[in-house]
Amino acid sequence: MGSPDFAVPSLRALVDAGHEVVCVYAQPPRPAGRGQKERLTPVDEAAIELGIPVRTPRSLRGPQEQAEFAALDLDLAVVAAYGLILPKEILDAPRLGCINVHASLLPRWRGAAPIQRAILAGDAETGVTIMQMDVGLDTGDMLLSRSVPITAQTTGQSLHDDLSLLGADLIVPAVAALAQGALTGTPQPEEGVTYAKKLERDEGRLDFHRPAVELERLVRAFDPWPGAFFEHGGTRIKVLSAEAFDIGPVSNLPGTVLDPELTISCADGAFRPTRVQRPGKGPMEVEAFLRGFQIPPGTVLAG
Numbered sequence: 001m002g003s004p005d006f007a008v009p010s011l012r013a014l015v016d017a018g019h020e021v022v023c024v025y026a027q028p029p030r031p032a033g034r035g036q037k038e039r040l041t042p043v044d045e046a047a048i049e050l051g052i053p054v055r056t057p058r059s060l061r062g063p064q065e066q067a068e069f070a071a072l073d074l075d076l077a078v079v080a081a082y083g084l085i086l087p088k089e090i091l092d093a094p095r096l097g098c099i100n101v102h103a104s105l106l107p108r109w110r111g112a113a114p115i116q117r118a119i120l121a122g123d124a125e126t127g128v129t130i131m132q133m134d135v136g137l138d139t140g141d142m143l144l145s146r147s148v149p150i151t152a153q154t155t156g157q158s159l160h161d162d163l164s165l166l167g168a169d170l171i172v173p174a175v176a177a178l179a180q181g182a183l184t185g186t187p188q189p190e191e192g193v194t195y196a197k198k199l200e201r202d203e204g205r206l207d208f209h210r211p212a213v214e215l216e217r218l219v220r221a222f223d224p225w226p227g228a229f230f231e232h233g234g235t236r237i238k239v240l241s242a243e244a245f246d247i248g249p250v251s252n253l254p255g256t257v258l259d260p261e262l263t264i265s266c267a268d269g270a271f272r273p274t275r276v277q278r279p280g281k282g283p284m285e286v287e288a289f290l291r292g293f294q295i296p297p298g299t300v301l302a303g
Contacts, residue, residue: 001098003027003041006160007080009168010101011046014078017172021052022072027083028056060090069093076178078171079133088135096178098133101167103160105129105145107188109196110138115163116156117196119221122213125149126159128166130174132185137195141185144174155223199226206230208255208301212244212269231302232295240275240283257299262286264301 002011003026015021024047029038040048047054057065066089074094079086080101091098104114106129111117118126127147134140146169148162177183204226206215219228219242228239247270252258256265263272277283278293295301 001025001077001082001084001086002043002080003083004081005042006103006164006167007043007082007101008046009164010078010080010171011043011050013168013172014175015050015052017175019175021050022074024052024054025082025084026054026056028058057084060084061087066090066093076175078175080167080171086133091133091135099143099171099174099178100131100133100138100140101171102129102131102138103163103167104196105147106131106138106142107190107193109194111196112198114196115159116199116221117194119150119154119156119159120214120217121194122217123150126163128163128170130167130170139188141187143178143183143185144170146170153220155220157224201226204228206239206271208264208266208271210267212266212271215266215271216242216244232299235278235293237273237293238277239273240277242271242273242275244269244271246270253300255301257295257297257301259297260290262290262295 001024011021011024024043026041026044026047029040029044031037032039044054044056060066060069066087069090070093076096077094077098078101079098086098102114103126104110104118105125105127109117109126114126125147127145129145130143131138132140132143146166148166150159174183204218204222206218206228208215215228219239222228223240229236230239231237250258250265250270252265254265254267257263258265258270261272263270273286275283276286276289278289
């Protein structure tokens with residue numbers, strides 16, 4: 001049970017390990033692109049390629065969907081970024097219940113956007129937890145986990161890809177151990193619980209009244225979506241990469257351009273975009289960008 005790219009390696013790993021995947025559940029196709037044609041989710045596409053039946057209900061709360069799920073007579077359901085709430089009737093139907101591939105070291109970052117929130121918070125590490133699901137929001141017992149470092153180069157995309165593969169590496173031994181009765185869940189500690197709320201498009205707006213180090217992390221965390229940006233002269237300029245540094249006491253207003261290299265004063269430190277993109281143009285280094293789009297020192301930028 002999964003929908004986006006993140007879940008595809010776990011599906012393929014289970015098939016490669018010889019498990020009988022009797023059905024895949026994915027989010028329904030949705031309009032996408034300029035033509036707004038309906039597009040299958042990546043998990044749906046992978047399942048079709050693997051010859052596995054796919055179901056795409058809009059909800060699992062109805063008695064018919066619950067009866068159809070129970071009729072599969074499952075040993076186990078594996079869930080990875082599915083996107084639908086699983087009611088108790090679904091959770092209880094498989095013999096061994098439902099387990100989840102969650103992209104954080106629980107109980108830190110329960111919820112919808114654990115990858116981006118971990119980078120934003122400046123965490124030194126994150127990871128994947130295989131969890132026995134219950135009716136709470138990522139509150140079930142932990143079965144297996146493994147950590148990875150978050151470095152100064154880590155982006156939302158790179159961490160997504162690393163954790164996607166790590167989840168696939170963990171799910172196979174977790175399922176094997178569960179089948180043998182050799183894996184016991186550990187309750188999550190009450191200490192250290194945090195929630196990773198869903199990403200909103202406008203969260204990428206750069207607020208120069210915040211410390212520069214936070215804005216640099218935001219650029220990395222929101223790559224590729226929702227992306228970081230500021231505005232100048234009515235033009236929204238995406239910031240694809242940036243650096244933050246200490247420049248000592250500054251008397252300028254936050255958002256003031258300090259030099260011809262587009263160094264911008266912040267509440268604490270300075271922020272300098274290194275790669276940017278404006279509407280209708282391709283990504284470019286900031287030096288090339290400034291040759292065609294002038295933002296002189298002294299300009300005060302809006303986030």
